[in-house]
Amino acid sequence: MARVVPAVIRALDILELFLDRPEMSAREVIERLDLPRTTVHELLVTLVERAYLVPVPGQPVRYRLGMPLFQLGSAFAGRLDLVREAQSVARDVAAACDEAVHVAVLDGADVVYLVKVDSTHPVRMVSGVGRRLPAHCTAVGKILLAGLDRASLNAVLAKGPLAAMTPESITDPERLRAHLEQVRAEGVAVDVGESDTAMRCVAAGIRDHSGAVVAAMSLSAPIIRWTPQAPSEWTALVRAGAATLSARMGYPTASR
Incomplete structure (x- = not known):
């Protein structure tokens, strides 16, 4: 049986935090998910690199959802x-x-x-x-x-x-x-x-x-x-x- 990849699960957990709030800081992510600071930092850097999260202008340690998520949601809704x-x-x-x-x-x-x-x-x-x-x-x-x-x-x-x-x-x-x-x-x-x-x-x-x-x-x-x-x-x-x-x-x- 194929195994679940923990890093992917954690990345998705981070994205789902934004379902009930428009912006979130790295510290808030750490507190909400109770994950190590280094792990959260690596995941946030990866999500920003792929533009699934974008830094809030003027507040580089705060994030909001990026355009690819809108595109995925629109593709789902369109079908x-x-x-x-x-x-x-x-x-x-x-x-x-x-x-x-x-x-x-x-x-x-x-x-x-x-x-x-x-x-x-x-x-x-x-x-x-x-x-x-x-x-x-x-x-x-x-x-x-x-x-x-x-x-x-x-x-x-x-x-x-x-x-x-x-x-x-x-x-x-x-x-x-x-x-x-x-x-x-x-x-x-x-x-x-x-x-x-x-x-x-x-x-x-x-x-x-x-x-x-x-x-x-x-x-x-x-x-x-x-x-x-x-x-x-x-x-x-x-x-x-x-x-x-x-x-x-x-x-x-x-x-x-």
Whole structure:
């Protein structure tokens, strides 16, 4: 069996640190990864040499992501029909309610946001494309977890304890399993302050040509705009948006 190369893993660990911050110093990398100073220095020099990292102007020991990573990401996105189609559908859903619309996929025990269309309200959800959150704390994540078969769900839950983002987060595995059964039956999931106490969110699944749930679409807004009529209205909008996107992905919704 081919072995994993530790130096490559460490280099990738460094790059992934930049997913949640635009810039980082060499000292911060050392502290975050708990690696020897010499090792980090060699890896940073190599990444800068290939332009995957570039020094911040005027601050040579601070770094930010370089253009090759944008090019790789663009090449990936350009081959992903889901992203192109989701942007169009998400814009339509957002225009109908003037709230934030996201499309996300499952990656292990987390969700990763592929598409975001923001609202025009001054008070709105803080998020972004590429953001990663624990799946069990989000509406999109619960839809995606509910779409897994028993073995796949067990594998996800075996990855470790369910972390709490807020006091409302579900952290008990058995309670989560029961909740996912309800999500599966209803076809929608709601985040009632489980990822952010000031936000509410509703999500529905996106299916591909085989009927598998491959992504989820959500509609999110601050609790101040979660009016009595909002849950039913938003549920209808996100169901319709997810159905439209599913059809574009080849799912025969008209016959189901």
